[in-house]
Amino acid sequence: MQLDNVSAAIRPRNNYEALDLGFVLIREYWRPVFASWFAIVLPLFVILNIVLKDNLFLAVVVFWWLKPFYDRIVLHILSRAMFGEVPGVRQTFSALPSIFKSGLLTNLTFYRIDVLLRTFKLPVWQLEGLRGKQRRARHAILGQRVHSTGVMLLFACSLMESILCFTIFGTAYLFLPEGYQSGLWAQFTNPDTATWFQLASNISYFIAVSIIEPLFAAAGFTLYINRRTLLEGWDIELIFRRMAARLARLASSTVTSFVITACLLLVSFNPLLSEPAHAEKNGPTPEVVASERLHAGHSREVIDAVLAQDEFQNIKKIKTWFPLREDETTNPDDVDLDAVGRFMNGVAQVSEALLWALAVFVVAMIIVHRDRWLPLLSASKRVRNDYQPPETLFGMDIRPQSLPDDIGAAARNLWQQGQAREALSLLYRGSLMVLVNREQLELLESHTEGDVLKLCKQHLDNMQSTYLARLTHNWQNIAYAHRTPAADEALTLCNDWQTYFGEPA
Amino acid sequence: MHDTLRNVETPEGIELQLAIAGPVARGLAYGVDLLIRLGIYIALSFVLVLQGATPLGQGLYLISIFLMEWFYPVFFEVLRDGQTPGKSAFDLRVIHDDGTPVSLSGSIIRNMLRVVDFLPVLNGFGLIAMLLNKDFKRMGDMVAATVVVYRDASKSAAQLPDTKPVAPHFALNQLEQQALLSFAERSRVLNEERSSELAELVGPLTGKQHHSAQEIYGVANWIAGKR
Missing domain, CATH: 1.20.5 (Single alpha-helices involved in coiled-coils or other helix-helix interfaces)
Structure with a gap:
C-alpha cells in the first residue's frame, strides 16, 4: 500500500466525519462500484428469484443473508480505487476467488449475527488477512472508541434501507391504475401473498440494498481508515515523507x-x-534558519541600523490647521457665563410651572369630561341592560300575556282534544317564556332550538335541562317531521311542566 | 483529494474550511429531535386532552402540534446558533453556504421544505437527493442556501513531551510544522515502535541522517516556542 498515492484526504477526523468520507468515496467511485455490483449482485438476485420462485420470501431472506459477500466486493474496489488503481469489472471477477478465501464462509455462518461493526471489521479479514487470535486482538485494538459509531451506522443504514424500500414500492404503487390499488392492504395482512406483490417487494428491496449497502461498506471502511490514521499517524507519515x-x-x-x-x-x-555564483541565486534558494538566535538587545541595534538606512528616511512635510490650547483663548467680548446660568434657571422654572399647569389642566379635563369615558368602563353592563326579551322565537309568540296561566293543564286539554301540535307548541312556548323572563336567559331571534338547549345549561338544573331536552326533541319531531309522540310521553310532558317550569311555590 | 471539507473564501480573502456533515449524523440528529417532540406531545396530551377532554384543550393541543412541527427547528436554529437539541447532541450546526450564521428566512425556508423531501412516499427521494449533492444538502438546504456542518470542538493544547528544544536546520513550511507538532502531541496514542518508525522518515532535519523520536519532540518543542 503506497500511502503517497492515496486519493482521499488523510487526516484525523471525528468518527461521524469518517463515515461521511465513505459516502464521498462512493459518490466519487460510483462507476466502478456499481458496474461490478450490477455485474455480480444483480445476476445473483435474479437467479435467487428464479430458483426460489415458489417461495419468493425465502429468496429475499437468502439475498439478505449474503450481504457480507456484497460488502467484500465494494471493499475490494474501494480499497484499490482509494490508492489510485481502479479495478474494472473483469478484474473484480478475477478477484472473486481471493474474496471467497477472505473468511467469507465464517462471516456467512456463525459470524453472520455479528453485524454491529461488520463493515468496520471487514478490512482486517480481507485486506490484512489476519485470522484467529491475531484477528481478534487487532479488532479489539481498532474497535476502541468506534463502537457506538458503528452501532449508529448500522442503525442509520438499516433505517435508510427501509425508507428507500418503502419509497420505491409506494411510488410504484402510486402509478397503478385506480382499480388495481384496492387489494394492497389485503396483501399486507394476508399470509399467502400474491406472487406479483412479493416480487414487487423483492425488487424494491434489491434497489434499496443496491443504494445503501455500498454506502454501509464504504463508511465502515473509512471508519477503519480513520482509526488507523489516528493510531498509526498516517497523516504525519505523509507529510514527513x-x-x-x-x-x-x-x-x-x-x-x-x-x-x-x-x-x-x-x-x-x-x-x-564567478557567474555561476549568481546563477545559483536563480535556482531554488536554500531556506536556512540561523541555528543561533540573536539576543533581544542586539536585535534592537540591528533594527535601528536598518531603519537608519536611506530607504526609511522618507520625510514628508504636511501643513495643517490645529487648535491652540484652550487656556490661551481669552476672548474679551465673551458672554458673561453667570448671566447665561441665571437665564437658563429662569427658563427651567417657567417650564416647570407650565408643566404643572398642564398636569392640573389634564386632570381637570378628565374630571369635567367623565361622562364620556365612564361609560366605556361599564360598557358591557350597559349592553346587557339594553336586552329586550324578544316577543317571538321561531315564529312563536312568547309574551307572558299571550299564554294561559296554567300551561301544563292547558296543554293537557289541547292534547286530549286531539290538538297534539298545539299542545306541544304551548309547552315549548311556555318553557321559552320562563327562560327569557324568569331565568333572564338572553335569547335572540337568531338562536335555534339547539342553541337554546346549550345556552340554558347554566340557568337550569339537571332535571330541568333533561326535561327541556325531551320536550325540544318531541316538539321538533312534531313541528318539522309531523311525527306525533306517544300518548303517555306527551302526557308526562304536560304533567311535568308545572314541576319544572311552573311558578315556584 | 476527496474530502468532506469545503473551502469558502470571505470577501477579505480569508479561506474558511467547513466540515460538511453527512446523512448519518444528520439523520440521527433528526431522530433525536423527533423523539423530543414526541415526548412533548405525549406530555401535552396529559395536560390538554386526557383531562376533561374539552374542545378548548383539544384545539390548543392541535395548535401546539402545528407550531412544534413547523417552528421547532426554526426556533432553535435562529436563537441557538443553528443548533436544535438533536444537532447539538451530534455537534452539528446549520450555517449559510458562505459560512455566516443561519438567518430567520433561511431557517424558515429550509424547514418549510421538509415536506418536499418527504414526497411522494417517505423521505426516499429526499435521501437520494442528499446523497447525490456534493455538500449533502437536503432540498430545503439547496433552496435556502444553507449547509449543516460539524461544530468546531474547542480543544485545549495537548501536552508536548518534555524534551530539550532543538532548532531545525531548515525553514519549515506550515504543514511541516503542524505535522511535527501533532507527532509530538500524539506521542501517547502512537506506540513506541511506530513513533521511532515515523521519526526515521523525516530526513536531515537537524543535520543528522536519522533521528530518534525524542529528537523530533525536541524540534516540536522548538516550534511550539519553548526556546
Missing part, C-alpha cells in the same frame, strides 16, 4: 552548489567566471 524528500533536495543542492563554486574558484580567479 514529503518533508524528507524536500529536505534531502535542499541539502544536496546547497552542497553541490558549494562544491561547484569552490571548484571554479580553484580553477581560475577570473572574476568573469
Whole structure:
C-alpha cells in the first residue's frame, strides 16, 4: 500500500466525519462500484428469484443473508480505487476467488449475527488477512472508541434501507391504475401473498440494498481508515515523507552548489567566471534558519541600523490647521457665563410651572369630561341592560300575556282534544317564556332550538335541562317531521311542566 | 483529494474550511429531535386532552402540534446558533453556504421544505437527493442556501513531551510544522515502535541522517516556542 498515492484526504477526523468520507468515496467511485455490483449482485438476485420462485420470501431472506459477500466486493474496489488503481469489472471477477478465501464462509455462518461493526471489521479479514487470535486482538485494538459509531451506522443504514424500500414500492404503487390499488392492504395482512406483490417487494428491496449497502461498506471502511490514521499517524507519515524528500533536495543542492563554486574558484580567479555564483541565486534558494538566535538587545541595534538606512528616511512635510490650547483663548467680548446660568434657571422654572399647569389642566379635563369615558368602563353592563326579551322565537309568540296561566293543564286539554301540535307548541312556548323572563336567559331571534338547549345549561338544573331536552326533541319531531309522540310521553310532558317550569311555590 | 471539507473564501480573502456533515449524523440528529417532540406531545396530551377532554384543550393541543412541527427547528436554529437539541447532541450546526450564521428566512425556508423531501412516499427521494449533492444538502438546504456542518470542538493544547528544544536546520513550511507538532502531541496514542518508525522518515532535519523520536519532540518543542 503506497500511502503517497492515496486519493482521499488523510487526516484525523471525528468518527461521524469518517463515515461521511465513505459516502464521498462512493459518490466519487460510483462507476466502478456499481458496474461490478450490477455485474455480480444483480445476476445473483435474479437467479435467487428464479430458483426460489415458489417461495419468493425465502429468496429475499437468502439475498439478505449474503450481504457480507456484497460488502467484500465494494471493499475490494474501494480499497484499490482509494490508492489510485481502479479495478474494472473483469478484474473484480478475477478477484472473486481471493474474496471467497477472505473468511467469507465464517462471516456467512456463525459470524453472520455479528453485524454491529461488520463493515468496520471487514478490512482486517480481507485486506490484512489476519485470522484467529491475531484477528481478534487487532479488532479489539481498532474497535476502541468506534463502537457506538458503528452501532449508529448500522442503525442509520438499516433505517435508510427501509425508507428507500418503502419509497420505491409506494411510488410504484402510486402509478397503478385506480382499480388495481384496492387489494394492497389485503396483501399486507394476508399470509399467502400474491406472487406479483412479493416480487414487487423483492425488487424494491434489491434497489434499496443496491443504494445503501455500498454506502454501509464504504463508511465502515473509512471508519477503519480513520482509526488507523489516528493510531498509526498516517497523516504525519505523509507529510514527513514529503518533508524528507524536500529536505534531502535542499541539502544536496546547497552542497553541490558549494562544491561547484569552490571548484571554479580553484580553477581560475577570473572574476568573469564567478557567474555561476549568481546563477545559483536563480535556482531554488536554500531556506536556512540561523541555528543561533540573536539576543533581544542586539536585535534592537540591528533594527535601528536598518531603519537608519536611506530607504526609511522618507520625510514628508504636511501643513495643517490645529487648535491652540484652550487656556490661551481669552476672548474679551465673551458672554458673561453667570448671566447665561441665571437665564437658563429662569427658563427651567417657567417650564416647570407650565408643566404643572398642564398636569392640573389634564386632570381637570378628565374630571369635567367623565361622562364620556365612564361609560366605556361599564360598557358591557350597559349592553346587557339594553336586552329586550324578544316577543317571538321561531315564529312563536312568547309574551307572558299571550299564554294561559296554567300551561301544563292547558296543554293537557289541547292534547286530549286531539290538538297534539298545539299542545306541544304551548309547552315549548311556555318553557321559552320562563327562560327569557324568569331565568333572564338572553335569547335572540337568531338562536335555534339547539342553541337554546346549550345556552340554558347554566340557568337550569339537571332535571330541568333533561326535561327541556325531551320536550325540544318531541316538539321538533312534531313541528318539522309531523311525527306525533306517544300518548303517555306527551302526557308526562304536560304533567311535568308545572314541576319544572311552573311558578315556584 | 476527496474530502468532506469545503473551502469558502470571505470577501477579505480569508479561506474558511467547513466540515460538511453527512446523512448519518444528520439523520440521527433528526431522530433525536423527533423523539423530543414526541415526548412533548405525549406530555401535552396529559395536560390538554386526557383531562376533561374539552374542545378548548383539544384545539390548543392541535395548535401546539402545528407550531412544534413547523417552528421547532426554526426556533432553535435562529436563537441557538443553528443548533436544535438533536444537532447539538451530534455537534452539528446549520450555517449559510458562505459560512455566516443561519438567518430567520433561511431557517424558515429550509424547514418549510421538509415536506418536499418527504414526497411522494417517505423521505426516499429526499435521501437520494442528499446523497447525490456534493455538500449533502437536503432540498430545503439547496433552496435556502444553507449547509449543516460539524461544530468546531474547542480543544485545549495537548501536552508536548518534555524534551530539550532543538532548532531545525531548515525553514519549515506550515504543514511541516503542524505535522511535527501533532507527532509530538500524539506521542501517547502512537506506540513506541511506530513513533521511532515515523521519526526515521523525516530526513536531515537537524543535520543528522536519522533521528530518534525524542529528537523530533525536541524540534516540536522548538516550534511550539519553548526556546
